[in-house]
Each structure stands twice: as structure tokens, then as C-alpha cells.
Amino acid sequence: MGIQGWTYLFIFITFSVYVSIAIWSRVMSTRGFYVAGGTVHPLANGAATAADWMSAASFISMAGIISFQGRDGSVYLMGWTGGYVLLALLLAPYLRKFGQYTVPDFVGERYYSKTARLVAVICAIFISFTYVTGQMRGVGVVFSRFLEIEIFWGVLIGMVVVLPYAVVGGMKGITYTQVAQYCVLIFAYLLPAIFIAITLTGNVIPQIGFGAEVKGEAGVFRLDRLNGLNKDLGFSAYTSGSKSTIDVFFITAALMVGTAGLPHVIIRFFTVPKVSDARLSAFWALLFIAILYLTAPAVAAFARTNFLQTVSNTAYSEAPEWFKNWESTGLIKFEDKNGDGIMQYYNDANPAYASKAQSNGWKGNEITVDRDIMVLANPEIARLPNWVIALVAAGGLAAALSTAAGLLLVISSAISHDLLKRMLLPDITESQELTVARIAAGAAVVVAGYFGVNPPDYVASVVAFAFGLAAASFFPVLVMGIFSKRMNREGAVAGMLVGLIFTAGYIIYFKFINPQANTSENWWFGISPEGIGTLGMLLNFAVSLSLGKFFPPPPDAVQEMVEEIRVPRRGHGERR
Numbered sequence: 001m002g003i004q005g006w007t008y009l010f011i012f013i014t015f016s017v018y019v020s021i022a023i024w025s026r027v028m029s030t031r032g033f034y035v036a037g038g039t040v041h042p043l044a045n046g047a048a049t050a051a052d053w054m055s056a057a058s059f060i061s062m063a064g065i066i067s068f069q070g071r072d073g074s075v076y077l078m079g080w081t082g083g084y085v086l087l088a089l090l091l092a093p094y095l096r097k098f099g100q101y102t103v104p105d106f107v108g109e110r111y112y113s114k115t116a117r118l119v120a121v122i123c124a125i126f127i128s129f130t131y132v133t134g135q136m137r138g139v140g141v142v143f144s145r146f147l148e149i150e151i152f153w154g155v156l157i158g159m160v161v162v163l164p165y166a167v168v169g170g171m172k173g174i175t176y177t178q179v180a181q182y183c184v185l186i187f188a189y190l191l192p193a194i195f196i197a198i199t200l201t202g203n204v205i206p207q208i209g210f211g212a213e214v215k216g217e218a219g220v221f222r223l224d225r226l227n228g229l230n231k232d233l234g235f236s237a238y239t240s241g242s243k244s245t246i247d248v249f250f251i252t253a254a255l256m257v258g259t260a261g262l263p264h265v266i267i268r269f270f271t272v273p274k275v276s277d278a279r280l281s282a283f284w285a286l287l288f289i290a291i292l293y294l295t296a297p298a299v300a301a302f303a304r305t306n307f308l309q310t311v312s313n314t315a316y317s318e319a320p321e322w323f324k325n326w327e328s329t330g331l332i333k334f335e336d337k338n339g340d341g342i343m344q345y346y347n348d349a350n351p352a353y354a355s356k357a358q359s360n361g362w363k364g365n366e367i368t369v370d371r372d373i374m375v376l377a378n379p380e381i382a383r384l385p386n387w388v389i390a391l392v393a394a395g396g397l398a399a400a401l402s403t404a405a406g407l408l409l410v411i412s413s414a415i416s417h418d419l420l421k422r423m424l425l426p427d428i429t430e431s432q433e434l435t436v437a438r439i440a441a442g443a444a445v446v447v448a449g450y451f452g453v454n455p456p457d458y459v460a461s462v463v464a465f466a467f468g469l470a471a472a473s474f475f476p477v478l479v480m481g482i483f484s485k486r487m488n489r490e491g492a493v494a495g496m497l498v499g500l501i502f503t504a505g506y507i508i509y510f511k512f513i514n515p516q517a518n519t520s521e522n523w524w525f526g527i528s529p530e531g532i533g534t535l536g537m538l539l540n541f542a543v544s545l546s547l548g549k550f551f552p553p554p555p556d557a558v559q560e561m562v563e564e565i566r567v568p569r570r571g572h573g574e575r576r
Contacts, residue, residue, distance in 0.1 A: 003325075003380075006390030007146040014394050015161055017180050018401070022164045022173040030430050033170030033437055034102070034413050040175055040271040046284020048175045049268045051182035053084065053285065054292055055131075055403035056138025059185055060396050064374035066300035067307070070230070070238040073300070075248055079255025079467075081293050087260040088282030092269040094482045096278035097565050102410070103263040103474060104418040110481040112558055113489040114423055119496045123473040124263045124414045126500065129447065131264070131466035132407040136452025138400035141372055144329045146393040151329075155452040159445050162401050162408070167438045171271060174405045181398035186291055188395020192379040192388050193295050196302045199382060210298035226301055229308045233346040234353025238304065244520065250531030257537055258467025261474030264406040267413075303374045306381040311367060312345045319343065322380035331370040337363040404448065412441035465507050468533025472499035476540040482566055485559040491548025499540030506532045 001009075031037055040048070058080070066073035098106055104124055108117030136155050143154025193206040201209035201222060214220045227237040236242050243251075259265065269278040310320050316334055326332045334343055338361055345367040348354050357364075376396055379389045416437035421428055428436075473496050480487040507529045510518040520526055527535060553559070 001386060003146065003386045003389050004148065006387045007393050010390050010394040011397065014180075014184055014398065018161070018177045019164050021177045021180060025173040025176050026170075030417070030433050030437070032172050033434055034409075034417060035267070035270040036170070036172040036175050038271060038273055042272055042277045042280035043284055044175065044179050045268060045272050045277075045281040047182045047288055048178035049265065049281060049285040050288035051178035051185065051398070051402040052268060052406040053265055053289060053403070054182075054185065054399055056135050056396065056400035058292065058296075059189060059399035060138050060141065060375050061134075061372050063296045063300040063303060064371040066297060067304040067374050068371045070236065071241040072243045072248070074297070075243075075251045076255065077293060077296060079252040080259060081289070082252070083256035083259025083467075084265075084286060084289060086256055087262075087265065088279075088286065091260055091266065091478055091482065092282055093275050093278050094565050095266060095478070096269045096272070097275045102413050102418055103266055103478070104414055105422070106481065107477060107492070108418070108422060110558065110562070111477075111487075111489040111492045112555060113493065116489050116493050116496075117418055117422060119493055120474070120477075121414045121418045123469070123496060123500055124418075125411055126504070127262070127466050127469045127473070128264060128407040128410045128414075129444075129451065130469060131262075132404050132411075132444075132448040133451035134466070135400040135404040135407070136448050138372070139397060139404075140452055141329075141331065141370075142376060142393050142396045142400070144331070145326060145373070145376060146390065148328065152453050155449050158397070158401060158404070158452070159449040162404050163442060163445050167441045170437070171267075171409055174409060175271060177405065178402045181402040182288060184398040185395040185402075186288070188391045188398070189292055189299075189375075190295060192382070192384055192392055193299050193302070195384050195388065196306075196378065196382045197298065200302060200305065206295050206298035206302075210301055222301060222305070226305050229305065233308065233312060234350040234357075235347045238301070244526050246526050247520070247523075247528050247531055250527045250534040252531075254468045254471045254531050254533035254537070257475045258469070258471035258533055261470035261478060262467070263414075263470075263474065264403070264410045266478075267410065268406070299375060299378065303378040303381070306378065307369075307374065308345075310381055311343055314343050316341050316343055320381070322377055325380065326373055326377055329373075331373045333368045335366050335368070337366050343367055408441050408444045408448065411444040412437045415440040465511075465529065468503050468507065468530065468536065469500060471533035472503035472536025472540055475537055476544060480541075480544060482562070485562045486548070486553050487544065488548050488551050488554050490551040491544040491546075494547050495540040495544030498543045499536040502539055503533050503536035506536075 029037070057076075062073075062076050065076060095106060098109075102124070104117050104120035107120035108114065136158060139158030140151035140154040143149055143157055144151045147154065194204060197203050197206040197209035200215055201212045202215045203209035203212050210222060212222060214222055214225050223239055227239055230236065230238050241248070269281060272278055272281055311323065314320075316336065319334075323332065327334065338344075340361070343366055344357070344362045346353060346357055346362075346365055348357065348365040376392055379392050416433050420436055421433050476499065477492045477496055480492065506524070510523075510529045518529065520528070524532075524535070
């Protein structure tokens, strides 16, 4: 059976499972829709959280970025991993003890203000739409290649699939669907990594093969070989970095604190019965996440090695089959600039190497590749069996759809629960609120699909923007809401607005208004749009703390609530 046949088979089986779970777990109450009734087992919640967390950016794009940027790409690995530890230890148990449905719920109650709730709703929707754009784009990339259709139709299929379990099952359906999706995505990620590790290094464990000797070449290590391949084509050594120290720090910090402020991850800790279960869920989630994240650097190195060895200086008429397959999607392109029929792939931005290339009659780099394809193309490049290639496609879809569903629920609950029920129509019935939630989820799917077809950047970059926005808006207000009884509504609202507007404005300017200026020479203090969320967070803290001093402290009841959440008293249980 060919790749396309296996892909249809795996997609049919997995999608049937997802939709069946959604129908089986359909809910008829708002508590079931928003937080799965608060009855999810910690182990299941840990797997669901891992799937929710490991989006298309983790499965598809992270290793692709590392494979092209080398050490510089590790900021995503460090930031996302460290961020989850920060969330699990610093915020999750306390927010679960508070016992609300959503992050805007916490902000509205803690800061005793409808205005604070409204600003939090705006932040949640803005962050979630930015994040879900990357997921729908990932779905389109997978379908585009493996079903040989345009990205538009791939995104449309993804919209149709995610709609039932996001709209019918709510959080309950999403949770158990994500458990199944985790099983699919982790198996799909590990299996080809193991196969390729055996092929290239003779080691069955990818992490060992990553630093081992090249198979059949004693004394030649994998990373040394990769450094040499990069340098031979004018690129920096794979293990060296070109990003400035300040930009690396700011990107890593933005990803870390952004993780701790992501509403679709935080809400997962509201679905377990007890605070102790929230901590246990965090343990299981970290374990499940680590399995993939510790494998990603090896996958990246293998992909880069295979790519360079099969493409550079190869006659286009003899291009490998995988190249032709992906070329039809438009995600990898060959432009014969000097008419010699040979694919020249090199760093033409390197002046020293460009001079050398011109002396050979080359007129510039001739291959343009979308880095989002590297994990998906890696099994094809390594000539693994067709069923393994199709399995990776199913894993990529599982990663993208699991996160997309969680984000769509955040958007839905922000509109139906926080905006409508809590602010505009407090007398609305539970059935009416549930109907609005489902309509909002459906509308969010359509908007997400549009941005999936027309994304501002590659998947991981778009996701990084969402983390920056979360870092600049939610993280400070959550931390101060838990650990500072003095923080009041005026300071919190002003801080959220300043952080969100500044960060969004910086990203929009360099990515949409003036993309030609998106270079390190024009960035403020050398900070890229991916890292500007850290500066936005610092501005948020500064504005909140300074402005808050000019207004009265929170009411006594709010201060007592904060004390109860943070310092449990004998005989005091959870608030819900």
C-alpha cells in the first residue's frame, strides 16, 4: 500500500476514535462543558494536558526550527519545558483551589471588577486565536502533503473534524479525546526516531544516537559530522549560536512565563477533583511531555543530516522522491538560477561563502524550504516504510487538533460564561448558556480556519507570539493575584492593558506593517518579536505595582480569599 493509502487508513481510524469519544462523552451541563464536571482522574488529565500542551509547534515545528537554527533553536525547547515546571509549581495548585471555571473568572473575582474580567476576556480570546492559528496551519501542512490537496482544503477538513468534539463534548469530550491523541502522537514521534537512530548510528535510543559515532565511521561523531556539513555550505556550525545573548534570554523567558499564563493549559487543572490531584496531574503531564521533548533534539539533528546529504549538489532530474512529493505542496521549491540543472543549497547571506559560490558559477541559493515540513518529511528522507510515514502524519494531526480543541474551548467559555453569563446577561439559563457556548465554539473554528490558511509566519513562530502575549498580559496578574493581597483592580487592569497593547503592537509592526524592518538592527535593545513578551511582562509588573499604590487596597473579603488560597487554614476546604 502506498503512503496515501496508509494515510487514509490511519486518519480514518484515528478520526473515528476521536469523534466516537466525543459522542460518548457529550455533556448537558455547563460544568461538564467547561471543566468536565471536575471528575477527571489525574493520570488521564496528565495525558490530556500533555496532548493539549504539545501542539503542532512541539510535534511539527520545534524539531524543524532546531534542525535549521541549531543551538539557537533550543530556546524553544528550554522555554517551553521550563515554563511548564513554572506553571505546575507556581500557579496551578492555587488556581485549582480557587475553583473557578476560567482564567477570566479568577481575574474577575480576585480583582472584584467587571472591567478586569472584560480585559481578561479580551486577552484570552486574543491569545487563543493567535495560538490556534498555528495549529490549523499545522493541520493544513499535513493534509496538503499526505492527501495531496491544497492547504485550504486541509484546513477545512481539520475544521470539520475538530468541530464535533469541541462543540458536542465540551471539556469532557476534549479531555478523553486528548488522551487518545497523546497515545497516537507520542507513538508516531518515537517510532521513526528509533528507526532513524538505528540506521544512522546503530543505537536504538535516539538520545544516545544523537551524540554517538556515525555508523561505520569510527571516531566520527554525529554532531561533528553535522557541523562539518553546515560549514561546507556556508552555514554556522550546528552547535554554535548566532543569536545575541539578550535575545536568547528574552525569548526563553517569554516562552517560560507565557506557558504559565496560557489559559487553555491552566484550565486543565480545573478538571480534577482536588488540589492534590492538580499536583499529581502536573507530575504525569511533565513525564509525558519529557518523553517527546527529550527526543526532539535527536530528531532535529537526524533530519538536518539527511536533508543536507540528499539535496545539496544533486541533479534536479535525479532528485529523491521525497523532494518531488513535497515540492508539489509548494512547501519546498527549487529555482534553477544558473540553469545548470543542479540544486545548489547554501547560505548566500554569508559574504565569504557567496564569493566562493559565485566563482563556481552559482547565482544564489536555489532551494527554499519551509522548516515546518522537516519532522513530517524526515521518515520519507530516511526511506522508512510507507506505514511509518503515514503514522507520522496521523501524529501531527493529533498534536494540532488536540491543542486546537482546548483553545477553542477557551474562546467559547470566554464568550458564553465570562462575557455573557457574568457580565451582559446574568439571568441567562444554563441551557441557554450551553447553547451560546457551542455556537461560540463553532464560530471560533471558522475564524481559526481562516488564519490557518493565511498565517503570519511558520507554526512555532506564530505560537511564540501567543506565548509572548500570555506572558505580557496574564502571568503578572495571576502571580500578583495569588501572592499579593495588596494588588488592586486598578493596578491589575492597567498592567494587563499596557502589557497586551505594547507586545501586540511590537509584533504587528514587525510582522505585518513593516516586515522589511524585522532585523536585529531595528529591534528594541536587540529583542526579537518572539521575545518581546518578556519586556511586556516587565512593563505589566511595573505599571501594576506603581499605579496600584495610588488606589485603595482590595476589600477585606478579597484579602481573606487570597490568604485562604495561598496559606490553607485548618478546617478550610476548597472554594468549590
